[in-house]
Amino acid sequence: MNPRTLYDKLWEDHLVRTEKDGTSLIYIDRHLVHEVTSPQAFEGLRLAGRKPWRPDSAVATPDHNVPTQGRASGIADPVARIQVAALDANCEEFGIQEFGMDDARQGIVHVIGPEQGFILPGMTVVCGDSHTSTHGAMGALAFGIGTSEVEHVLATQCLIQKKSRTMRISVDGALAPGVTAKDIVLAIIGEIGTAGGTGYVIEFAGDAIRALSMEGRMTVCNMTIEAGARAGLIGVDDTTLDYLNGRSQVPSGKQWEAARDNWRNLCSDEGAEFDKEVRIDAASIAPQVTWGTSPEMVVSVTDRVPDPAQVSDSLKAEGMRRALEYMGLEANTPVSDIPVDHVFIGSCTNGRIEDLRAAAAVVRGKKVADNIVQALVVPGSGPVKEQAEREGLDKDFVAAGFEWREPGCSMCLAMNADQLKPGERCASTSNRNFEGRQGKGGRTHLVGPAMAAAAAIAGHFTDIRELQGS
Amino acid sequence: MDKFEKFTGRVAPLDRANVDTDAIIPKQFLKSIKRTGFGPNLFDEWRYLDQGEPDRDNDNRPLNTSFVLNDSRYQGAQILLTRDNFGCGSSREHAPWALADYGFRVIIAPSFADIFFNNCFKNGILPIVLKEHDVDSLFAKSGDESALELTVDLSSQELKSAHGAVLSFDVDPFRKQCLLEGLDDIGLTLQHQDSIRAFEEQRRVKAPWVFGC
Ligand code: SF4
Numbered sequence: 263m264n265p266r267t268l269y270d271k272l273w274e275d276h277l278v279r280t281e282k283d284g285t286s287l288i289y290i291d292r293h294l295v296h297e298v299t300s301p302q303a304f305e306g307l308r309l310a311g312r313k314p315w316r317p318d319s320a321v322a323t324p325d326h327n328v329p330t331q332g333r334a335s336g337i338a339d340p341v342a343r344i345q346v347a348a349l350d351a352n353c354e355e356f357g358i359q360e361f362g363m364d365d366a367r368q369g370i371v372h373v374i375g376p377e378q379g380f381i382l383p384g385m386t387v388v389c390g391d392s393h394t395s396t397h398g399a400m401g402a403l404a405f406g407i408g409t410s411e412v413e414h415v416l417a418t419q420c421l422i423q424k425k426s427r428t429m430r431i432s433v434d435g436a437l438a439p440g441v442t443a444k445d446i447v448l449a450i451i452g453e454i455g456t457a458g459g460t461g462y463v464i465e466f467a468g469d470a471i472r473a474l475s476m477e478g479r480m481t482v483c484n485m486t487i488e489a490g491a492r493a494g495l496i497g498v499d500d501t502t503l504d505y506l507n508g509r510s511q512v513p514s515g516k517q518w519e520a521a522r523d524n525w526r527n528l529c530s531d532e533g534a535e536f537d538k539e540v541r542i543d544a545a546s547i548a549p550q551v552t553w554g555t556s557p558e559m560v561v562s563v564t565d566r567v568p569d570p571a572q573v574s575d576s577l578k579a580e581g582m583r584r585a586l587e588y589m590g591l592e593a594n595t596p597v598s599d600i601p602v603d604h605v606f607i608g609s610c611t612n613g614r615i616e617d618l619r620a621a622a623a624v625v626r627g628k629k630v631a632d633n634i635v636q637a638l639v640v641p642g643s644g645p646v647k648e649q650a651e652r653e654g655l656d657k658d659f660v661a662a663g664f665e666w667r668e669p670g671c672s673m674c675l676a677m678n679a680d681q682l683k684p685g686e687r688c689a690s691t692s693n694r695n696f697e698g699r700q701g702k703g704g705r706t707h708l709v710g711p712a713m714a715a716a717a718a719i720a721g722h723f724t725d726i727r728e729l730q731g732s
Numbered sequence: 733m734d735k736f737e738k739f740t741g742r743v744a745p746l747d748r749a750n751v752d753t754d755a756i757i758p759k760q761f762l763k764s765i766k767r768t769g770f771g772p773n774l775f776d777e778w779r780y781l782d783q784g785e786p787d788r789d790n791d792n793r794p795l796n797t798s799f800v801l802n803d804s805r806y807q808g809a810q811i812l813l814t815r816d817n818f819g820c821g822s823s824r825e826h827a828p829w830a831l832a833d834y835g836f837r838v839i840i841a842p843s844f845a846d847i848f849f850n851n852c853f854k855n856g857i858l859p860i861v862l863k864e865h866d867v868d869s870l871f872a873k874s875g876d877e878s879a880l881e882l883t884v885d886l887s888s889q890e891l892k893s894a895h896g897a898v899l900s901f902d903v904d905p906f907r908k909q910c911l912l913e914g915l916d917d918i919g920l921t922l923q924h925q926d927s928i929r930a931f932e933e934q935r936r937v938k939a940p941w942v943f944g945c
Contacts, residue, residue, distance in 0.1 A: 278931045279924060285906045287924060289931055291942045299824065301765035310918070315928075318944060327763065341763040341786050348765050382941060392823040392847060406847055408825035409767075410854035410917070418921040420928055424904075456750060457817040460846055490820065492846050513941040521941050556750050577815070581749055675822075677759045694821060696754045698777050 265531035267428050268497050269463045272403040272528075276386045278420055287420045291385035292402075294371045295322035295358065295412070297349040298677070299390030303413035304352040315419035317357040321380055324349050325370045326677050328363050330640050330667035337363075342678065356416075369643020369669040372396040372610035376480065377645055379509030383498045383525040388415055393610050393693065395486040399479035400506075401498040401528040403463075406487060426492050427461055427537040430530070432468035435544040440727035442620070443478030444612060444691070444710035446470065446542075447485040448550035452560040454540060459491030462538065465530060466496050470544035476505040477616035484611045485693050488557040497529030549726050551597050552695045552708040554585035559695070561597060563713070563725045569593035588697055589705050590685065598723050600707070604688035605630070605637040605664075605718040606700070607711055609674040612691035613642025615649050617711040621691075622655040624715035624729065630663035631721025637664040638680065640672040664718070676701045689717035733856050735914040740883040741810030741837065745874040746800055751814060752821035753848060757830040761786055770826055771833030775801060801834075805879045811838045813870050818859075819848025828855040838884050840891075842867050853907045854917065858886060860901045886912060 266274075278287040300322070307313070314320065327342040337343040346363060353360035361367040367374060372393050375381045381397045387404035388394060390412040397404035407421065415421060431454075433446055451458075464486050471479065479496050486494030496502075503522055506512045513521050548562035559582070561568065570582035570593065586593060591600065607613075607621050618641060630637050639659045641647035647669055650656055656666045673680040674692040676699070682688055684703025691714050692699075695706040709717065712726045719729075761773045763786055772790040779801055781794040795802045801809075812831065818841040819827060828851045831839070839852065840860045852859045862870075873893075874880040883892040886908060891899045910917065921928075936943050 279927050281906065283905055285904075287921060287928070289928070289935065291935075291939075298762050302767045302825075305765070305767075312918070316932075339763075345763050345765055384939065385942060390823060390825075392821065406823040408823055408828075408847060408851035408854060410825060410851065414918050414921065417918045418925075418928065419932070420921055422906075422917060422921065456820055457843060457845070460817070460843065490817065490845055517941060521939075524939070556752075577749060584748075675754075675759050677762065694752075694754070696752045696821060698758055699754050702758070702777055702783050 265533040267530045267534045267536060268401065268465055268495050268528060269403065269428050272384065272386065273425055275384065276403070284424045286423055286425065288386060288423055290388050290415050290419055290421055291319060292381060292387040293320040293415050294375050294387070294389035294394065295320055296326060296371045296391060297324040297345045298326045299409050300352065300412055301345065301348045302409050303390070303416060304356065306413040307356070307416055312417045314356050314358065314416045319419065320358045321375070322349060322353050322358050322360040323368050323371055323374055324363050326671045326675065328670040329678055330670050330672050330680060333363065333668055366644045369646065370610045370613060370671055372484065373613055373642030373646065376400060377643055379506060379512035382506065382512065382521070383502060383528050388421065392487045393484050395491070395494045396480050396484040396610055398483040398486065398494040399476060399496050401496065401502060401525065403493055403495070405493045426463045429459065429462040429464045429538040429540065430536040431464055431466050431540045431542065433466065433470040433542045433544050434468045435470060436473065437470050437544045437547060438727070440712070440730050441547050441549060442710045442712065443474050443481040445547050445550045447482045448552065448557065448560045448708065449547045450542065451485065451489050451557050452550070453542065454489055456488060456556055456558045457490045459486065459489035462491050463493045463495060464489065464491045466494060471496060472499065475616055476501060477614040480614065481611055485557070488693055498525045549710065549713050551713070551723050553589065553591060553597065554582065555588055555695055555697050556585070557693070557695060557708060559585055563597050563723055565597055567591050567593055567595045567597065598725065601633060601722040602687050602689045602707065602717050603633055603635045604682060604686055605634060605714050606673040606688055606690040606692065607638065607714050608640030608642065608672055609692040610642065611693040612711045613640065613646065615646050617691065618646065618650045618655050621711040621715035622658040624712050624726070625662035625664065625719060626658045628662055628719045630718045633721045634663070634718055635686070637718045638667060638673060639664050640667045641669045643669050673700050675699060689714045689723065733914045733916065736856060736858060736886050736911040738883065738885045738887070739810065739837065740881055742806060742808055743811045743813050743870065743874045743880040743882055744800055744806040744809035745871050746812060746814040747871060749815035750817045750820055753819055753824050753827040754821055756819070756827040757824065758784065760784070762824060762826050767829055768833060770830035771835070774830040774834045775799070808835065809879070810835055811840065811882055811884065812836050813867070813874055814839065814841045815867070816841065816843045818844050820845035823847045825851045825855070828852050828857050832857055840867065840870065853911060856911065858884065858911060860891070862899060862901060866899055
């Protein structure tokens, strides 16, 4: 057999049938469900008198709308309350396991899936959420779908798709100290652009990727969608297996051994060919900060805000001008001179325990700067929160002036009460800096967790490497 | 889904690249559990000067008169002309729901984001990819005093202007058939339920851990 890419293997392993033109039916192993993109799908099932094909393939949790404080008194916003109640009722009616708002395992859908061992290597995973790409870190083929497709998967356990092209991004060598997974993926998006991955499934490879923890790999795959790709993938290795072993939904005993041996093959074969190859030198990556309203508008913390006058492509220059205006920034301002008034640490990109540890290490024994209006830490899930509290990280944050909240999406998309006001500027560990994403008129700068923590302490962006060196 | 019939419609030019689905329909409207009623809040943050909220009466809100959809020339537009990577970001199907609810049936751009592109077909919207220079020339024409009108013929895969200029476009044959006939994907897939069951049985043997342990 010809050498195959990991994507080829996953695709072929799930192919139910293919038409002559390549339109295929692929089987879906796992389905994650949340309150925002599912109600219309369940309603569709009801109207057509259909039942879920395999209810035990799905797991649900409310995350986008849930309050991050005062949960005992329920959800204040009546519209949000109805949506969360609809999820509860739908899961009950259709026999789908749900970690409800008051369950200790509740959290952001992309954090709890891997945490519970619900996502395993070699699986196909979908969710009505673009950041489903996160789960590619497990060596699973995972992608976001729309609500019509949510209904389609519920009803048929399949999706209609055509095979994507393949891209391999190799991050060679070792990262400099202080540089993290978030910086890798932001640098990649800066390099290939937000549409650079359109039509592709991207496999991440190279020493710097291999050296990442599972948390770091999830951060990288999470933001694959910000490069426009259908999915991100990382081949299985000991790091993957060590992460999985012992988690609640992972097979144990003899079945673990069988599964493990099978999963070890989930890497691209030597000599497998990709439609596109990109190589990035890990040592060249510095801590990244976005300056604009698209994740590709990103520079190193040591750089200055770019100048549209230096850009020859007029459409691009116009986009930059519009972004600078929205962001309230002058071209050529040193990034480290940009003050922030809000800090948000959390989201499915950087709301895992490792992220909280990195941020806590920066703030421990320090105080947030006077110009900081609000600094939030929102753990990605109940278990992440508990673990952090066992390690005393919550105390570090609170002592430094941060608020320690309940798990959920929170200010990543500001559907709940956690929002920026017009003109407020936030150092955020989330994944999208679109206009209005964190609140109408709010200004978002995407950074890694340690960089966000450092911005809270300094009151402006600052090179984490200098802070750590001192 | 309704069949996609040939029609002639007005073109609204939205001259921006990377329009994301947060901009198409802001998050506060995603709390709805319905599929309909999103049209008045399409491009809410660009279209109005104040902050929109679900259940708020949109008729009396202050309009941003410099936004293209508020330009009298483009009232009733059914075709949206835009730039690269339209529909990027969140997978929310509320974006095509809002576009369709507003009245758009065709979106023309040099490129689209993958999930959005897919979601359009499920909602009777035809996304058309044209070459950059064709998009440029449509933008040039759509800025005229009277709005540009195009006839969209999906069966012949052609766009025609009143002056007789014709642009042809590509579309995936399966998706084309689904749109033209207004087919329901789920019904189509369930015609293959025996193959799905057979596949599932074989997968149960090869990867039992997928089915619970
Ligand atoms: S944390 Fe943000 S990106 Fe992740 S699922 Fe929630 S809203 Fe989406």
